[in-house]
Amino acid sequence: MRLGTVKQFDQNSSFGFIEDDQNHKSYFVFYTAIKEEGYRRLQVGQKVKYQLAQGKNGLQCVNVYLTSV
Structure with missing residues (x-):
């Protein structure tokens, strides 16, 4: 498993982006x-x-x- 931080999440559209803690790239996430x-x-x-x-x-x-990390 990878660790990351939520950078953006639109509750209305139900998607956003998570930034990877190691490579600092952002990846799409759907609810x-x-x-x-x-x-x-x-x-x-x-x-x-x-x-x-x-x-x-x-x-x-x-x-x-x-x-909780």
């Missing part, structure tokens, strides 16, 4: 990738762990979990 119970959303500045997978338009975040 369906968030593996939390209930209403899934991310807040700017939150730390997350995630995996990358090839999406329609390049690499994107999948299996996103909130972390």
Whole structure:
């Protein structure tokens, strides 16, 4: 799993971007990738762990979990 920080997340459009803590690249994330119970959303500045997978338009975040790190 990779570690990153939520840089942007639009609650209305249900997507955003996570910046990787190691390479500082930003990757697209869609709300369906968030593996939390209930209403899934991310807040700017939150730390997350995630995996990358090839999406329609390049690499994107999948299996996103909130972390306390």
